[in-house]
Amino acid sequence: ELKVEQNPLFLSMQEGKNYTIYCNYSTTSDRLYWYRQDPGKSLESLFVLLSNGAVKQEGRLMASLDTKARLSTLHITAAVHDLSATYFCAVPPGQNFGNEKLTFGTGTRLTIIP
Amino acid sequence: NAGVTQTPKFQVLKTGQSMTLQCAQDMNHEYMSWYRQDPGMGLRLIHYSVGAGITDQGEVPNGYNVSRSTTEDFPLRLLSAAPSQTSVYFCASRIPGAGNTIYFGEGSWLTVV
Numbered sequence: 001e002l003k004v005e006q007n008p009l010f011l012s013m014q015e016g017k018n019y020t021i022y023c024n025y026s027t028t029s030d031r032l033y034w035y036r037q038d039p040g041k042s043l044e045s046l047f048v049l050l051s052n053g054a055v056k057q058e059g060r061l062m063a064s065l066d067t068k069a070r071l072s073t074l075h076i077t078a079a080v081h082d083l084s085a086t087y088f089c090a091v092p093p094g095q096n097f098g099n100e101k102l103t104f105g106t107g108t109r110l111t112i113i114p
Numbered sequence: 115n116a117g118v119t120q121t122p123k124f125q126v127l128k129t130g131q132s133m134t135l136q137c138a139q140d141m142n143h144e145y146m147s148w149y150r151q152d153p154g155m156g157l158r159l160i161h162y163s164v165g166a167g168i169t170d171q172g173e174v175p176n177g178y179n180v181s182r183s184t185t186e187d188f189p190l191r192l193l194s195a196a197p198s199q200t201s202v203y204f205c206a207s208r209i210p211g212a213g214n215t216i217y218f219g220e221g222s223w224l225t226v227v
Contacts, residue, residue, distance in 0.1 A: 004156075033216065042204065043157075043218045050213050088156050101172060102147075102216075104156030 002027045002093045006105035013079055014113055021074040021108045023089035032072045033090040033102070034063050043088065046074075076110075084112045117141065120205050120219035127195040127226045135190040135222050137205030143217070145208045146188040147172070148180065150201040151221075157204060163188055164210070195226040 003026040013019050023032070034046040047056045049065035049072060056063050060083065062075045072089055086109045090102045121136045139146065144165045149157035149172075159172030163182040177199060179191040188207075192199060205219040 031213075042220045045215045045217070048213050048215060090156070101159055101162070102157075103173070104149075104158070106154070106156050 002029070002091060002103045004089060004091050004103050004105040006087075006089060006108050008108060009106060010109050010111075012111045012113060013076075015080055016078050018078065019076050021076075021087055021110070023072040023074070023091075023105055025070045025072075025089075025091045025103075027070075027093055029067070029070075029091045029093060031092065032065050034072070034074055035088045035090065037086045037088065037107070039086075046087075079112045081112045081114065084110055086110070118205055118207050118217050118219035120203070120222050122222060123220065124223045125225070127192070127224065129195060129197060129226060131195050133192050133195065135192075135203055135205075135224070137188045137190065137219060138186050139188075139205075139207040139217070140186065141207065141209075141217070142185060143207035143209050144185065145210060146182065147206045147216075148178070148188070148190045149204045149206065150174065150199075151204060152201050160190065160203075192224075197226045200224060200226045 005024045007022050032049045035043040037043050047063040052067040054065045060077045065072045086107045088104050088107045090104045118139045147162040148160040151157045158174050160178050161180040163169045166182050166185050169180050203222045206216050208214050208216045
């Protein structure tokens with residue numbers, strides 16, 4: 001059974017600081033998704049990581065994937081208040097591109113304080 | 115272009131009642147899925163479909179039925195609502211292909227009393 005763990009679960013950080021959210025998964029997978037969710041809202045796609053060593057950046061967020069370590073990181077640079085949200089990673093099992101059985105992590109609730 | 119549309123947005127049901135959550139997408143996406151999100155948790159897959167006429171079970175399928183008669187629509191039926199089905203339900207769709215983004219609907223808040 002695929003398990004996806006995120007840490008930390010809660011993160012409070014000051015504006016301007018850097019931090020990293022970690023996503024570990026338990027079995028082989030060929031891709032990983034990162035999503036953002038604001039309170040009471042739907043999920044917004046941030047990144048799709050498709051291969052070992054993949055790195056993607058958008059603004060102050062950068063995501064990377066190490067399939068050998070079964071680890072993805074979401075790095076936040078010089079945090080601003082607008083980044084306050086809950087961040088989820090999600091992983092499909094195995095190496096079948098058609099497999100839709102995503103397993104989500106429990107989320108990291110990020111709060112940026114002035 | 116409306117994207118993924120879910121109705122209703124809010125619903126209160128009594129235990130034992132049945133209802134259907136509607137999901138429609140106008141992006142011609144072959145893949146569609148239903149998830150539920152419980153407080154403080156990530157999403158869990160209920161059922162999914164890789165095309166019209168094809169459905170399969172996800173992680174938590176018990177108590178739910180789906181059908182996919184058209185590419186656009188993927189309704190989720192609660193057969194006999196239970197308080198344990200109180201949750202937020204999200205419908206999602208995407209085009210086949212590993213790198214393609216999954217688009218989520220706005221969610222349906224369901225309370226079973």
